[in-house]
Amino acid sequence: MTKTLRELGEEYLEEIEILDEKIERYRKRLKKAFEETNSDEIFTVQRLLRVFYKQRYEMMETARTLLNYYS
Numbered sequence: 001m002t003k004t005l006r007e008l009g010e011e012y013l014e015e016i017e018i019l020d021e022k023i024e025r026y027r028k029r030l031k032k033a034f035e036e037t038n039s040d041e042i043f044t045v046q047r048l049l050r051v052f053y054k055q056r057y058e059m060m061e062t063a064r065t066l067l068n069y070y071s
Helices: 005-035 039-067
Strands: none
Touching (some): 005 039
């Protein structure tokens, strides 16, 4: 099945929504770790959140490029 660039861009946007849900879950996990003063968990979750935010940024840039390719 061949997809257009617009369809691929829209798929990226759908994946970003899934990633946003994951980020929200980890933010709650981080809040809980701060409440429990669990430094190992805080470090781990902060590191993962940085990775997720970087992925989100890169996915958004790719989606924008694909959606606006012919504009």
